[in-house]
Amino acid sequence: MDLTELTRTLSNLSGPSGFESAVYAWIAEYLRPVADEVRTDALGNMIAVKRCGKPGAKMILLDAHMDEIGFIVTGAKDGFLRFGMLGGVDQRMLPAREVKVLTDPPMFGVIDTMPPHVLTDEEKEKAFPPDKLCIDVGLTQEEAERLVPPGTPVVYGNTFEELGEKYLCGKALDDRACAAIIIKAFERLCGEELNADVCCLVSTQEEVGHRGATVAAWSVQPDAALVVDVTHGRMPDAPEVPCECGKGAAIGIGPNMNPALSRELIALARTRGIAYRPEAVPGGNSGTNAHAVQMAREGVVTGLISLPLKYMHTPVEVVCREDMDAIVELLAAYVESLEV
């Protein structure tokens, strides 16, 4: 499947933090024909492994997370669903928002707006307080209670589309666009003669604290890890953001990355003509799975490669297809360059 179609498929799957099984199932099925081994664990991670068959080969971990931000139903009033947040939801995005309520089968819903006439002048200037919003599923109270019990997860409705010639837009591109990238790189590596074993980890529960990667990095025991996540891309109202969409892979430099590995990635990108830009990442926790992976067991040599993304945590996240291609190249080039 071509990278755009793979991203479309993954974007449209439903898998908020803690409820990723549909995403797991699809990716596991997709990779089973090419991988030597596909397995999961207690947190629902998708772990696919390709072994090179050489004694003493190193294990290289590629990670991206499969979970997306979302909501969880807490109750119903007058047939409307009350909800809480799963992960860091941008609450300004909610009014008149189409959602998928993850019952079986899923149910269409809309987060209702409050018309201006029910608001005071002061309230009119503000974003809607989320505790006043509710999900409209067009049901009576009795039906809502029966069909949508508390604890039912909810995600944004599907929005995937291509913008212009180079850009992809959709929900959950944080981090499914990167999941598509590592899957694509892994697929390619599976068809090659390598000097290292490769693990493709599509991990769960990143948005609530890197929980999936914490346990998967433990069980996989990688010798080196490349974590692929999104970083803010420059937006018209955030001109100070250093990374621009369309300028290639952002290679992280900072305490959360192994400096030698960062240098190696940059050198590799330069010699192979892969578009990149160094990204300074201050602090010990980059806010990505690199934080968990780097401190797995007795420590892991970890690199962070980021895909610039506009409008993070909205239903219309935007990434550049060329940047995705660059990261696929860089990941594959890194593994291919390893010697025995």
Place this chain on the structure above:
Amino acid sequence: MLDTMETLCCLGGVTGGEDEVRDYILERAMPHADEIRTDPMGDLMIFKKGAKAPARRVMLCAHMDEVGLIVTNITDGGYLRFDQAGGIDRRVLLGKQVFIGPERVPGVIGAKAFHLTTPEQRKRVPAMGEMYIDIGADSKEEAQRQVHIGDLAAFSDTVVRFGDGFIKAKAIDDRAGCAAMLELIESDLPCDCWFAFTVQEEVGSRGATVAARSIEPEVALILETTTAADIPAAEGDKQVCRLGHGVVIPFMDRGTIYDRELYALLGRLADENDIPWQTKTMIAGGTDGSVVQRTGGGVRVAAVSVPVRNIHSPASLAKVSECEDQLRLARLFLQEMAK
């Protein structure tokens, strides 16, 4: 009726650019019309003979336009600045998908990621002038190859039926009324009737002003939609009207005090035919009725509206049965006019 409405909702007809809607209606109405008029503003007026000539000249009226956005500028970076075309609560805009211009160029309304905002900014919705549409162009030149200043942008056009007989679409206001009128045109009528499909209702009933002068009706029935705020956050009278409680027959809104006899007639017809109906519990909103009423020497005006949640948003919701009841009640009204 529902298929017609779904088709109409998907067409782009932002106020001032109703061509797609007009072309579609004209094509379907043409074989059934006895007279067709348009005017320089873009209104479409269809006359159809019925079983008899009514005592008074009757006009039905629904507006073709919808609220949307208009491109006001293109930035050096290739983003589109916009303003509203028709009244939109700007809080429903962030993160929405739109399509722009006749070529239907897809775009999204972006906003700085909330991680980068201050706690104050996080609670505030940017002013319309601070928002922008991203069409995936890297420069002004690239954007200008696809869109132009003055292009109109409409909300994403997927229609969904869900829940207990609900429909979600953009532009239910007022394609519901247009669909009802189109169904009437395609059926046998009890009496002669003029149908006015008007433009620019959302910016001040500008199309209806001139269309009514052309038709010179003596009696007019406006087929509209109206704000329903029947959500838990609004209580009592502030809910205005409620989905599932019948079509709305208004006695008064901010533009019109409706003809008392016609108001009573519609209520009686609904009661006699088991059509659930309600009236509004707040004096809010307005319809083309305001200008039609004050046309020439004056016109007797009434309205039947479908209650709509999230009106003027990309995800407006209506009850299918109430769209059908609007059509039924309009037909009963024409039967009464034939007497």
